Structure formats: C-alpha cells, structure tokens
Amino acid sequence: MINSAYAMISGIAVIGYLLIFMVFVNAEKNKLVQSFLAIVLSMVLWTGGSLLMRLQAFPSHIFWYHISLGGMFLMMLGYYHFVENYYEEKRTLKRLVYTLTAGIAFVLNIPSGIFFPWPNIVQEGSRTVMVYEDITIFAAVYLIIGTVIVGNILWIILKNSKSRGKRKRPTKPLAFGILAIFLGNAALLLPLFRSFPIDIVAGLVNVFFLVYVLVQRELFRFKMIAYKNVGFTFSFIAGFTLFYALHPLFSAFARQRLFLSQESQVFFHIGVFTVIAGGMYFLWKTLVSAVFIKAQEYQAEVLKEFNAKVSKSLRAEKVYGETMESLEKSVGATEIYIFVFDPEEDRFISVMSDQPLKKASFTFRKDHPLLKWMKEQESVVLMKSFEHSIHYRSLWEEEKRMLDSLGSTHGVAIKASDHISGIILLSFSKEKNHSRGEDFGTVLSIATIASAAIENAQRYEKAHKEASTDQLTETLNRRYFYPLGQELFEKHKNQAISFLIVNLDDFKLFNQLYGVKKGDEALREVASILKGTVGNYGEVARYGGKEFALILPDFDAYKAKEMAVSLRDQIEQIGQKNAQDFQKKITVSIGICVYPYGASRFEELIENAEHAVYEVKRNGKNAIKVFNTYVDGKEPQTIDVQSIYDEYKSTIYALTAAIDAKDHYTFQHSENVAAYAVSLARKIRLNDDIVENVRQAALLHDIGKISIPEHILNKKDGLTDSEYEVMKKHVEASIDIIRHLPSLDYVVPAVLGHHERFDGKGYPRRISGEDIPITARILSLADAYDAITSNRCYRPKSNPEKALGIIEEAAGTQFDPKLAPLFVEMMRKKEWYYEDDVEEDTAVQNLFQ
Structure with a gap:
C-alpha cells in the first residue's frame, strides 16, 4: 500500500489550493492577482501530480511525476512574475530567459530523467514506497536554475525593502514563503526525507505566508x-x-x-x-x-438609499453630508474628510468632515502628489502605501505633518470624466479591520455616485449663483434677495430682525464728475465694504441702481445702528486715501426698520425701511434713520410733517386741479379720501411719517384719470367690459406720473394697491391679504366709502349707513377684515383725527355730518 501520510498530506494540499484558486478567481483582475492565480495553478499541478504519482494512477506514476515536476518549474517562474508585479518591476528579458531555460530543462528531462530522475517503486513488506535513487550529477543543473531564479527573487525583495524610492511592501513573509518552497524541494535530496513528502509540507507553509501577504496587501476579501x-x-x-x-x-x-x-x-x-x-x-x-x-x-440598501437621496438633491452641501453619513452607516468609516476642488481658490478644500475642529485646517493644491498618485489607482488606496511611494518624497515637511494629523488610513478619488474633482479620506473602525477589504467596493460605489451628484449640484449652484448674483457688485440681486429675505424672516421670527437700505447720495452727479467706469468701481468698493462688514451675520443685495439692502437676523435697533454708522464711515473713506486721486466723498442715506418693533411682516419691514430712507433724503441726506427715530450722530431731531406736506402741496394741487378741469368729481373725491384715510391712519396709531404718506397718496391716487378719455370718465350708463379695462389703466397711469415727481415715489405702493382686494381678485397685480401694503388697504376703504356716498354721473349717492353696511359685508373679501370694522366704527361715532390742522379738522367735521 501507499504510505497514508503521502496521500493525506497531498490531498489536503490539493484541496487547499483548489479552494484558494476558486476564492481568488473572484477577485478584481490585475497583473498581481493573475500572477498569483498562476502560482496556485502550478501548485495544484505540482501537488496533484505528486498525489496521483503516489497512488500510481493511470496512465503511470512517471507521467504524474513529470506533471508534478513541471508544476515546480512553473511555480518558480510564477513566483518571479508575482514578485515583479508586487514591486512593479519590469524585467521582460530576464523573465523570458528564465522561462526558456526552465522550459528546455523540463523538456530534456522527460525522456530519460537526466536532470532529475523519477522515483522507483519499492515494496517494503506490506508497504509500497517511492524512493529517489540514482540521483545524477546533472541534477545540479536543476538546482542551479532554481537557485538563480530564487536568488533573483530574493534580490528584488531585498533591494525594494531598502529602497525609499519605491513602494515598500511586506517583505519577510514573502521571503519566508519562497525559502520554504526552495528548501523543501532541496531537502528531497537528503536521505532523511526520501520517504516523506517534505516538499508538500513546505508548500502548505508557503500557502500560509502567501495568504498573509495578500491579506496585508488587502487583495483578499x-x-x-x-x-x-x-x-x-x-x-x-x-x-x-x-x-x-x-x-x-x-x-x-x-x-x-x-x-x-x-x-x-x-x-x-x-x-x-x-x-x-x-x-x-x-x-x-x-x-x-x-x-x-x-x-x-445592508450595504446594498444603504447604497440604494444614498443614490435616491443625492440624485434628487441640487445642494452640494447636502450631497457631502449624505456621502459622509453613508460611509459611516455602510462601512463604519471614521476620520472622514471630503475635499472638493474650488475653482476660485484653485485648490481642493475641505467641505465636510466628521472631525469639525480639523475641517478647515488643511487643503490640497491641485498638483498635490497624493492626487497624482490617486489618479493612477483604480480602487480604494492605502495611505501607508502612499507614504512609501516616490510621490510622498516630493511633499513639503509641513504637508506631511498636516496629512499625518488627519489620521486617515485610506483614500479614494472622486473622479469626474478624466479628472479628479475631489477626494475622500477615511479610516475604518477597529471592529471593521478584520474585513475592511470587504468594504472597498462599497466605498468605491459611494464615491462614484457622489461624483455624479456633486457634479450636478455644483453645476446647478453655479447657474443659480449666476442667476442670483449682481454681476457688477457680486452681491445678491433683488430678484433672489426677496424670497431669501422672506425665508430668513420666517426662520428667525422669534428674535429681532433688522432690515437696512443703503442709498448712495447724489450718485448721478458722481458719475457725471468721474465717469461711469469710476462709478462702477465705487459701487464695487461699497459692495465689498458691505459684504465684509456683514459677513455671516446676514445677507447683502443690490437693491437698485445705487441702492443696497441688508437683512440682519438677531440684530436689534441698537446693533443695526452701530453697523450702519460703521458702514457710513467706511464708505466715506472711498477715494480719500490717495491725495492724487482725491475725489468727492461718497455719502449714504441709510434707512432701518426692525422687526417686531417697526413692522409685523417682511413686506412691511421693507416698506418702512424704504420710507425711512425717503425721510433721510428729504432732510438733507447723509444720515441714518431708524424707522420712527431720527439719528445722525447728533441729538434726535423732530420732523415737521406739515412743512414736508407744504413743500409738495403746490405740486399735488396743481395735478389735482388739472384733472378737475376734466372731471370735477375726481378733485373733490381725492380731498375726501385724504380726510377719511388720514383719520383711519391716526385711529390705528400709525406714526406721523406713514400718516403723511397716506395723505399724499390719497391726493394722488386717481391722478392717472387725466389719461382716461372723457367719454368714459363722464359716461352716464354702465361701462362695457372694454371701457372698464381702459378705466382700470388709470392706476398704472398714476404711477407713471408720480415717478416723474421729485421725491414723491414713496407713495407708489399705496397708490398702486388701492384697487387690490383682500381676497386677491383686485387689480392690477391681484395680490391678496397682508401682501397689500397697509397704506393701500386704508386707501381702499376711504376710496370705496366716498365713491358710494358721492353723486356720480351714472347714479345718485347712497346714504352713509348703507355705505357702511356694504363695507361690513365686504370685510374679508374686498376689504381688510381688521381695518373695515375700525373704519365703520370711526364713521358711526363721527370720530376724526386731524389734530394737527384745525382748518382741516372742520372740513372733516362737515364730511362726517
């Protein structure tokens, strides 16, 4: 019988090699894996041939001996190929010489066993033993060939273990494995091991070292x-x-x-x-x-969920966050840093990290050696491998220290087309270290999905920025600022919110003196001052040609005033530092309104800030006005509202007189509406500025009727649909006229909205609810009441009580449901609020009679 030790050891070895082959045939195919598979196949030939030889299987033990011997030759060549790929050596000529030499020796040995004769079968009692007899001097040829190949392999390993210019790999396990194979086969020449399969045992020892090396290299998953x-x-x-x-x-x-x-x-x-x-x-x-x-x-589910979330997201910040969260959930990653290329910085900057204190402490230049090295890789890379690469040597010492401080053990490139758009650095938790190679595919999939999502989000954000940014000043434009301001207002409703309008004084004159180019430069400098001062406290927008708007959450009136003073002082210094380029000082008029003290809604916040600016303009410019408070660095001043009204009274009456010549009703109607509207404004305790705004808006609200044909204005029958459409245009006509009046454009919101309805069915803009300025809602009530109680060319007047009943019924549809009852109450109690003007007080009394 054949020695059972031979059969058992050889059988175990063959089974082990077959399983290893089947496992690694599923690995990612690269030159190193392919050379490893070649080694395993050669070991199957060697060990399997040895087993079948000892079993004297068909066709003969000599045939299987040659198969086994060929496997040993192929194994040495395979090892040489493996080591070359392992250290990225390229020695094509040597490989060819070794292959031809070993092949020729193998072929010559087949007919007669001249180099290494096959064993003889000897019967020792009941045992059948294979004994290697008559070993000739020619066996030295085999040993020399093997020694040269193995020696060259060991020289490559030794050279690379000392060299700093190449990647440093684990060397001792690989060297021990190769030596075990060589010594195990050489031991067959000794009489002590002629009856024991020492070569097979050496092969099993080699398997242990070889698998250990591949696990360290993270090829095994x-x-x-x-x-x-x-x-x-x-x-x-x-x-x-x-x-x-x-x-x-x-x-x-x-x-x-x-x-x-x-x-x-x-x-x-x-x-x-x-x-x-x-x-x-x-x-x-x-x-x-x-x-x-x-x-x-579980990992597939995480990937599916991640893909679904980021594919719908157009915000890069959200994509970064989802990427980090998916890495943590799927592979237990820690020490995560996501770097993305920033064209403005021309560097890769940290955009997300699970280590907030380190997030902004490190950036990569676009020619960083790590990026070059990552571009060459096809999968997740080991940072230790980079540290032993030639690329690492080109780093500055400071860069090495910073990279080391991150603590990441692995990295993967976020690739977009043919370039790297970002990188992810990470470490695996200790619980995952035993199988971290398993997670590389997941990490790579996350990076691939993130790459497409980040590219889409960045493309959207770039387009969004271009659409939302003023090209000259690089601040937000008005179109984007308004919804953003509403969003901030709703978000910070539980705290103070300041709204500032910064208007450049006499900027048209500045452009005339120094030219438009210089004016543009000044606007850019002003914008830079505003953005630099506001910083992350709020948002800055170009609100008009020479006007900027600021919204500052969590800023009360005192803090807003402090910032306004700082802005004014900084802007005054533009063009004043260089005596040779000395130019006219740029001054600003700043209006401030603070929620909740000066407004209850965002629209009202804007409206009151605009009104504050108008008041500054009408009182000498170059000052700061907090709504309902006047501040210019000196003592507060009292505004003479009547004198302001008197300044424009002649202009207003000239316009109303012009329309009176065309339509007698309109002139008296405007006077009546002003009286009713001012009384209601005072009843609800609006400040004097707003009351004056209401008065002037009431006098001008129908001024546009001067453009309406007389046959429509004085028509005794009801208007046709087409005639009604013409009549409705008097609102736009009023606005066109007012815009040409000096410093009267602040009444535009009230005039524009006095025919809007609370339910949104009015005209011309069809706005509803509190989106209609309060001044317009007041005018709407006064206008309707006077129209109903006045004689018209197409109908007689109604009595006041009927008019008030109509207003009560229309509260909540046509009229403000809060203001309508107050107006009705005022009229029924015959209240009036013209305390500032006795003459007009009497006029109001007459109206109320």
Missing part, C-alpha cells in the same frame, strides 16, 4: 468566499471526503438492510453522494447568508 463557484467546489470536496470516509457503512447498509444487488448499489451510492453534497452546499449557503449576504444586503 471575505466576500469572495460567498461566490457560487467556491460553494460548489467546497460542497463537492467536503461531500466526497465524507462519503469516502463513510463508504463502508453505506455499502454494508445497502447489502444487509436494503438487500440491493451490485448494480443497484451503484445508484444508491450516487444518490447518497448527491444528498451529502447537497447538504454541504445548503450548509455553506446558510453560513454565507448569515455572515456575508446580510451584510451585503
């Missing part, structure tokens, strides 16, 4: 065990081994219990083997499902 080809191989081998061990019991059971014939027993054994192999496959599949499949399914 546990999920490769989960592939079906591995399961089939395991099931067949394990099933066959168990069936072979229990075969005598199965045979006895078939003969003695089932009484099967010889032919029937063959089918019985086939069935038993099928059941055993199937059971082994079921066991393997259950274990794989418990250990790997569930983890893979």
